[in-house]
Amino acid sequence: MEKKIRTVATLSTHSFSVSLDEVLLKNGMEGKRIKVDHPEAAAIIPFVSKDEILMVRQFRYALGKETLEIPAGKLDPGEKPDECVRRELIEETGYEAGHIRLILTYAPAIGYANELIHLFSGHHLRRAREGLDDREISSVETVSLRRLRDMIEKGLIEDGKTLLGLSFLGLIGEGVKT
Amino acid sequence: MEKKIRTVATLSTHSFSVSLDEVLLKNGMEGKRIKVDHPEAAAIIPFVSKDEILMVRQFRYALGKETLEIPAGKLDPGEKPDECVRRELIEETGYEAGHIRLILTYAPAIGYANELIHLFSGHHLRRAREGLDDREISSVETVSLRRLRDMIEKGLIEDGKTLLGLSFLGLIGEGVKT
Numbered sequence: 001m002e003k004k005i006r007t008v009a010t011l012s013t014h015s016f017s018v019s020l021d022e023v024l025l026k027n028g029m030e031g032k033r034i035k036v037d038h039p040e041a042a043a044i045i046p047f048v049s050k051d052e053i054l055m056v057r058q059f060r061y062a063l064g065k066e067t068l069e070i071p072a073g074k075l076d077p078g079e080k081p082d083e084c085v086r087r088e089l090i091e092e093t094g095y096e097a098g099h100i101r102l103i104l105t106y107a108p109a110i111g112y113a114n115e116l117i118h119l120f121s122g123h124h125l126r127r128a129r130e131g132l133d134d135r136e137i138s139s140v141e142t143v144s145l146r147r148l149r150d151m152i153e154k155g156l157i158e159d160g161k162t163l164l165g166l167s168f169l170g171l172i173g174e175g176v177k178t
Numbered sequence: 179m180e181k182k183i184r185t186v187a188t189l190s191t192h193s194f195s196v197s198l199d200e201v202l203l204k205n206g207m208e209g210k211r212i213k214v215d216h217p218e219a220a221a222i223i224p225f226v227s228k229d230e231i232l233m234v235r236q237f238r239y240a241l242g243k244e245t246l247e248i249p250a251g252k253l254d255p256g257e258k259p260d261e262c263v264r265r266e267l268i269e270e271t272g273y274e275a276g277h278i279r280l281i282l283t284y285a286p287a288i289g290y291a292n293e294l295i296h297l298f299s300g301h302h303l304r305r306a307r308e309g310l311d312d313r314e315i316s317s318v319e320t321v322s323l324r325r326l327r328d329m330i331e332k333g334l335i336e337d338g339k340t341l342l343g344l345s346f347l348g349l350i351g352e353g354v355k356t
Contacts, residue, residue, distance in 0.1 A: 002239045011187055011198040013210045016290075018196045020189040023239060027313050032191045033239040036214065036290060061180045061201060061211040062292045063285060103352075107241060107336040109287035112194075112214060114240045116336070135205050158285040158294070160338055167345035168352060174281075175348015 001026055002033065015039065015074055036113035042085035043072030043161045045169070046097060046122040051145050054125070055162070056092050057138045066138060068151075069159035072117070081105075081118035090128050093140045098124025104168055108160055119165045145171055179204055180211065193217065193252055214291035220263035221250030221339045223347070224275060224300040229323050232303070233340070234270050235316045244316060246329075247337035250295070259283075259296035268306050271318045276302025282346055286338055297343045323349055 005022040012018075016038045025031045046054040055068050073088035075081065082100060090096050103119045143151075149172055151157050166172040183200040190196075194216045203209045224232040233246050251266035253259065260278060268274050281297045321329075327350055329335050344350040 002237050009187075009189055011189060011196060011212060013198070013212055016212070018189060018198075018212055018214075020191070021239075025313060026237060026316075029313075034189060034191055034194070034196055034214075035240045036196075036212075036287075038290075041289075059180050059204060060288050061199075062213045062290050063288060064292070067285075067288060069288065104330075104341070105333065105336070106338050106341050107245075108338040109214075109291060109293065110238050110241060110245060110247065110337050110339075111219075112216075112240050113287060113290075114242070115287070117338075135203060135207075138204075152282075155283065158283070159288050160284050160286040160295075160342060161288075163282065163284050164338060164342045164345060167342060168350070170348065170351055170353015173346035173348055173353075175346075175351075175353050 005030065034112050036109070036115065038113050038115035039074045040081065040116045040118065041072060041074050042081045042088065042118040042120065043070050043165065044085045044089050044097070044100065044120040044122045045070050045165045046089055046093065046095060046125055048125060048142050052142050053145070053148075054093050054095065055141050055143050057141060058136050059138065067159055068141065068143070068157060069162045070165060072161060082120070085118070085120045089122060092137050094127060094129050094131065095125045096128040097122030098126065103165060106164065117161050119161060119168070121165070121169065148172060149176070183208065212290050214287070214293065216291050216293035217252045218259065218294045218296065219250060219252050220259045220266065220296040220298065221248050221343065222263045222267050222275070222278065222298040222300045223248050223343045224267060224271065224273060224303055226303060226320050230320050231323070231326075232271050232273065233319050233321050235319060236314050237316065245337055246319065246321070246335060247340045248343060250339060260298070263296070263298045267300060270315050272305060272307050272309065273303045274306040275300030276304065281343060284342065295339055297339060297346070299343070299347065326350060327354070
């Protein structure tokens with residue numbers, strides 16, 4: 001158990017905040033903890049076919065580079081994970097999914113963030129609109145699982161939610177029979 | 179591409195910091211980004227046998243509760259991932275691994291952190307010392323993969339690195355033949 005003594009300082013953007021807290025550690029000493037107070041998020045593996053998924057290329061400021069990853073976003077206030085993931089899929093790719101299914105909910109950065117990500121798979125995609133969220137997305141790409149495995153082997157896919165979702169479905173990793 | 183205009187404020191602990199930056203977005207607008215500037219980290223799945231691993235129970239301040247997860251920690255300055263993971267395994271469990279292997283390197287929280295986690299597996303464990311790092315670890319537990327799968331199904335294992343490591347090895351998830 002670690003107990004907050006006080007919050008020393010806080011940083012905020014419009015969608016989440018970070019606090020620096022003084023805490024009482026379990027050994028009785030005082031320490032400092034940084035806590036990212038982040039809304040829940042949802043991500044989706046959108047299957048174009050049995051062997052192909054949609055991915056988005058976008059610039060990630062924290063990493064300082066573009067990444068290729070599955071569509072995802074933060075839940076709006078009052079929004080449910082399934083509503084969020086359907087909205088984000090349309091905003092980021094222009095496609096809607098006829099069927100979605102929750103794979104897993106997990107905490108990506110347990111050492112400093114309270115974020116939970118709800119990971120979905122999506123099937124029966126159909127074009128819902130033209131034009132993308134160009135504040136964030138550079139391009140939408142259809143990627144085969146074979147190419148994805150090759151990219152992962154080369155270290156080109158670093159995004160945790162993408163790797164976890166596909167691994168948990170048994171589509172990438174050392175358990176795959178290829 | 180998003181370009182930093184200036185850092186507005188920074189929070190720091192002894193091991194990492196967070197900045198709030200004003201940035202130029204790719205559509206030409208200005209925006210704010212929070213960036214967790216975090217050292218690389220390493221985690222290990224320590225196999226006690228083919229069907230059992232060591233896990234540690236510890237309080238996670240950001241989540242406000244205890245979690246059961248694989249041993250892990252931040253790289254010290256100048257330390258290599260394999261050195262870090264051997265050190266953390268001993269500190270957190272009292273065991274050393276005769277053989278370790280890198281499974282995967284990934285970015286857990288791509289939306290706000292530059293952290294990279296190097297995920298290892300460890301075999302041929304032997305007792306290296308008594309006594310644990312009691313600032314962090316509440317207990318060390320030997321957990322069978324069968325029990326772990328059951329706990330995951332009940333939503334009791336939320337830690338991303340634990341879930342990704344075991345999934346990528348094909349030991350949990352929907353690809354497992356049980």
